[in-house]
Amino acid sequence: MTAARLGPRLLVAVVAALALLWVAPIAWMFTTGIKPAPEIFALPPTWIPQRPTLDHVHEVLSRWPFLRWALNSVVVAGATTVLSVLVSVPAAYAFSRLRWRGRDAIFLVFLSSMLIPLEVNVIPLYFLMNRLHLLNTYPAVFLPMIGMPIGIFLLRQFYINIPGELDDAARVDGCGNLRILWHVILPLSRPALAALVIYMFTFAWNEFFWSMIALSSPQMFTLPIGLRALQGAYDIDYGVLMAGAALAVLPTLMLFLFLRGSIIRGITMTAHK
Amino acid sequence: MRRRYGRIVEIALFILPFAAFWILFRLGPVLYGFFISLYRWDPLGDAKFIGARNYLNLARDPRFWNALVNTLEFAAIAIPLIVGIGLVLALFIFAGRKRRVTTWLEAGFFFPYLLTVSVVGLIWRWLLDPDFGVVLITLRDMGIDPPVFLNEPRWAIPAIALATAWWLAGYRMLLFRAALEDIPDEFYEAARIDGASGARIFFSIVVPLLRPAILFALVLTTISGFIVFGQVLIMTAGGPGRASEVLAMYLYRFGFEYLEMGQAAAVGMVLFLIILGLTLVSFRWLGYESSL
Numbered sequence: 001m002t003a004a005r006l007g008p009r010l011l012v013a014v015v016a017a018l019a020l021l022w023v024a025p026i027a028w029m030f031t032t033g034i035k036p037a038p039e040i041f042a043l044p045p046t047w048i049p050q051r052p053t054l055d056h057v058h059e060v061l062s063r064w065p066f067l068r069w070a071l072n073s074v075v076v077a078g079a080t081t082v083l084s085v086l087v088s089v090p091a092a093y094a095f096s097r098l099r100w101r102g103r104d105a106i107f108l109v110f111l112s113s114m115l116i117p118l119e120v121n122v123i124p125l126y127f128l129m130n131r132l133h134l135l136n137t138y139p140a141v142f143l144p145m146i147g148m149p150i151g152i153f154l155l156r157q158f159y160i161n162i163p164g165e166l167d168d169a170a171r172v173d174g175c176g177n178l179r180i181l182w183h184v185i186l187p188l189s190r191p192a193l194a195a196l197v198i199y200m201f202t203f204a205w206n207e208f209f210w211s212m213i214a215l216s217s218p219q220m221f222t223l224p225i226g227l228r229a230l231q232g233a234y235d236i237d238y239g240v241l242m243a244g245a246a247l248a249v250l251p252t253l254m255l256f257l258f259l260r261g262s263i264i265r266g267i268t269m270t271a272h273k
Numbered sequence: 274m275r276r277r278y279g280r281i282v283e284i285a286l287f288i289l290p291f292a293a294f295w296i297l298f299r300l301g302p303v304l305y306g307f308f309i310s311l312y313r314w315d316p317l318g319d320a321k322f323i324g325a326r327n328y329l330n331l332a333r334d335p336r337f338w339n340a341l342v343n344t345l346e347f348a349a350i351a352i353p354l355i356v357g358i359g360l361v362l363a364l365f366i367f368a369g370r371k372r373r374v375t376t377w378l379e380a381g382f383f384f385p386y387l388l389t390v391s392v393v394g395l396i397w398r399w400l401l402d403p404d405f406g407v408v409l410i411t412l413r414d415m416g417i418d419p420p421v422f423l424n425e426p427r428w429a430i431p432a433i434a435l436a437t438a439w440w441l442a443g444y445r446m447l448l449f450r451a452a453l454e455d456i457p458d459e460f461y462e463a464a465r466i467d468g469a470s471g472a473r474i475f476f477s478i479v480v481p482l483l484r485p486a487i488l489f490a491l492v493l494t495t496i497s498g499f500i501v502f503g504q505v506l507i508m509t510a511g512g513p514g515r516a517s518e519v520l521a522m523y524l525y526r527f528g529f530e531y532l533e534m535g536q537a538a539a540v541g542m543v544l545f546l547i548i549l550g551l552t553l554v555s556f557r558w559l560g561y562e563s564s565l
Contacts, residue, residue, distance in 0.1 A: 012372060015365045019381040025439070026384070028407060029396050041405045044414075083294075091291035094284050110291075113299050115552055119500035119521055120545045123528050123538040124302035124309055144302075147294030177283060206389040208503040209521065213529065224503070227391035231507060238399045245392045252387050260380050267383075268447045 033243035056243035069226035080142040080204035088151030096159035140214040158192035195266035223248045310538035327539040340523040348498035351434035359445025367453040383443035394507025397436035426516035452486035
């Protein structure tokens with residue numbers, strides 16, 4: 001066998017070993033979650049649980065409103081995603097398919113607000129939500145995540161590349177902008193919409209800092225905040241903590257295994273100019 | 274004339290829903306935050322204008338400077354790690370792109386990015402547990418005497434940075450891999466015919482063409498580096514002592530534990546200015562040509 005043929009194989013083997021190492025912490029989380037307490041702290045550590053148990057899972061599900069946290073997360077992430085798409089689609093249309101003076105300048109202003117992460121704004125947002133009597137509610141968490149520039153940026157990039165003849169043809173047929181958007185642009189922009197949906201959903205699903213400030217009662221916690229509460233209660237009882245973390249990861253993992261291709265394509269689009 | 278007005282109104286209506294959220298919850302709060310930072314807020318709701326005193330208090334508070342230095346240290350370690358690992362992984366994946374197994378390897382490297390920060394923090398706290406953490410046990414078995422990372426002031430931030438790199442590098446990998454795919458094959462072939470070595474091809478072709486992608490990754494990573502919070506809270510809670518207290522944590526504690534809202538808002542403004550300044554510098558430094 002020549003070096004040229006050995007090279008790629010060796011490379012794949014090395015990369016595969018690295019990938020295994022990379023996902024090992026996740027596997028470790030899952031196995032710890034189903035090990036009985038003595039085995040968790042056994043030396044040397046066991047990679048495959050000798051006597052698997054669902055005690056920790058049961059502890060999390062019975063003593064904590066874990067399913068409610070999951071539901072809260074779904075509501076928050078769902079509302080963020082739907083509203084982001086609803087407001088971003090027409091704006092991106094105006095910034096790409098319509099021609100008007102000041103268009104690109106205004107777009108640039110919106111875009112540069114990428115430099116204002118949510119974290120910077122938590123104090124004024126807290127004041128604002130307090131005034132609106134929205135603290136400790138779903139809207140308090142999802143409203144600030146909606147006007148994110150990534151939405152119009154992503155869709156605009158896509159809309160720009162749709163040939164103008166399509167609109168012209170529709171315009172000749174007497175279509176207005178709303179109908180062009182609905183019947184011509186939207187059906188063509190499914191990949192970009194999918195990318196935006198995936199991005200916004202994961203962003204909202206994982207948001208931590210602001211949610212922790214906006215939500216105060218355990219019934220309203222999202223999963224990330226609930227896990228933090230678990231840590232507060234169990235400290236280094238890693239069986240319960242890993243069981244909780246694993247339960248939170250499980251839906252993500254399932255979804256990822258089924259939709260691996262489209263999730264990776266979608267996320268790639270958000271990062272790729 | 275009427276048509277013209279109609280058109281302006283129409284454009285405004287298309288943009289308005291987005292703009293409303295943007296103004297109310299993104300731009301507005303920055304201005305509001307500046308306003309808040311000029312006052313002293315009584316927990317009962319009374320406010321007293323004190324000008325720049327919150328900022329002066331920050332400048333005089335050694336704990337603030339400690340948090341700033343810690344944040345800088347975190348950024349200085351985490352940003353190169355995340356971007357560097359992302360780039361190396363992308364080169365691996367790109368080199369093996371013709372094999373089917375590669376898409377699974379890529380998925381493996383990417384998956385941690387989908388985890389929420391609490392999960393990342395909990396996993397790594399467990400992995401790095403001083404007594405039973407599998408990382409320390411394995412290192413000891415290999416005959417290395419490792420520091421007890423999270424409990425040692427010098428090692429807490431590097432350890433958190435490492436966990437963060439594990440979490441985020443996969444996203445940068447996707448970005449770089451996509452940019453690598455954009456480079457036409459002819460570029461490589463031409464270089465190879467000219468007898469260029471692999472390293473030469475990398476530095477003379479790949480790096481210059483990846484410049485926009487690297488810039489984008491650096492800006493994104495810089496922002497996320499300076500607002501780091503969740504993984505620190507979960508892994509060390511700022512400890513040992515205040516050895517890993519970062520700016521966002523300082524902000525949180527002053528705002529919601531000591532109820533010094535004005536001073537916390539001032540920290541928010543400082544964070545914003547740091548991010549703004551660094552982004553402008555990196556744009557200039559890497560020679561950003563707008564491709565909007």
